[in-house]
Amino acid sequence: MSKRARRMNRRESAAASQGAIVAANDNRSEAVEAFTFGDPEPVLSRATMLDMLECWHNQRWYEPPVSLDGLARAFRASPHHSSAIILKRNMLAASLEPTAWMSRKAFAGLVQDYLVMGNAYVQEVRNRLGDVMRLDHCLAKYTRRGVTPGSFWWVPGYRNEVEFDAGTIHQLMAPDINQEIYGLPEYLSALQSALLNENATLFRRRYFENGSHAGYILYATGQFANIDVDAMRNALKKAKGPGNFRNMFVHSPEGKESGIKIIPIAEVGAKDEFLGIKNTTRDDVLAAHRVPPQLLGIIPANAGGFGDPAKALDSFFELEILPLQSVFLELNDQLGFEAVRFGQRVRAAE
Known part of the structure; x- marks a missing residue:
């Protein structure tokens, strides 16, 4: 009984399209193929769509950008x-x-939220007569600005949100060029450098933890007996794992010069690349924060150093700390009384 012919699927059709007869000199499977990947593109390029949109909301509060x-x-x-x-x-x-209203502990948390998140919130704690007793720091990570003007929400987790009493929350925000609901931190341009710095450190830690520190090729061209080759192979295998920083002694009677060569393949290049990434990303982060390196305990690479740290401290205070003080003095305008007050600083260089 004859069977009907079966229709080939797509895979079989593609295989058959090459032809049933293969030439004897067909070496396409062994030929060298070359291709390029094209230009590099940032993975987060689609994030620029946020520049054309406003902060979306769920009818109760706005979500940060x-x-x-x-x-x-x-x-x-x-x-x-x-x-x-x-x-x-x-x-x-x-x-x-x-x-009487602002403690140093609450102010320190307020400043840290502003510098990390670009937003800072204080909550008025009132007595029964409606007067302000103190100002508490409200974590910016869980505070959201409400859709209704002047309203704010506490959103610590799913289905745990609570709306604050109207008029009890005051917001300080770093300006953003795309929206006026939330502020954004100033260091966002250097965030990728900070993450790359972390990735380089983690990669280096894994490199040392996995115990594979050979990083070279033992190239032997001399006349060695099989037992000698096995001995060197076993010695290299034992160089992996705990106690891997070991030296290996090879004795080759009547051996020729350069009969054994050690060709490094990873250690030198990886070391130079690691130091370059760490130094470059460090400079990017410090440039974004505008902090002099001598104030962070960084050791200078040259003999000249970074200059007088007292003068650097005075310049840093004038260029960075004083403008930040003016940001938090805005709370006095919102509250209607002087809750934030700064002392007069004596210059360190005097």
Whole structure:
């Protein structure tokens, strides 16, 4: 009984399209093929769509244009990134003169939120007569601006949101060129450098933890007996794992010069690349924060150093800390009384 012919699927048709007869000199499978990947493109290029949109809302509060949880996790991505922010926070907190409404502890948290998130919120705690007793720091990571003008929401998690009493929350925000609902931190242009700095450190840690430190080719061209080759092979295998920093002794009687060569393939290049990435990303982060390197304990690479640290501190205070003080003095205008007050600083170079 004859069977009907079966229709070939797409894979079989593609294979058959090459022809049933293969030439004897057909070496296409062994030929060298070359191709290029094209120009590099940023992975986050679609994020520029946020520049053309407003902050979306869920009929109750607006969502920030960037992930506040991501900014919080990136705070400790690079030691220079977090150290620069902590330096500004400490200097601002030290220059504060505590009042009956604002404590130095609440102000330090307010400053840190402003520098990390680009937003800072204070909550009025009132007595039964409606007078302000004190100002509490409200975490910017979980505070949202409401759709209704003057309203704010506390959103710590799913289905745990609570609306604040009207008129009790005051917001300080770093200006953004795309929207006026939330502020954005000034260091966003250097955030990729801070993350690259972290990636380089993590890659280096994994390199040392996995125990594979050979990083070279043992190229032997002399006349060796099989037992000698096996001995060298076993010695190389034992160089992996705990105690891998070992030296290997090879004795070759009547061996010729250059019979054994060690060709490094990874260690030197990886070391230079690691140091270059660390130094370049550090400079990017410090440029974004505008912090002199000598104030962060960075050791200069040249003999000349970074100059007088006292003069650098005075310039930094005048160019960075004083403008930040003016930002927090805006709270007095919103509250109607002097809750934030700064002391007079004596120049360190005098």
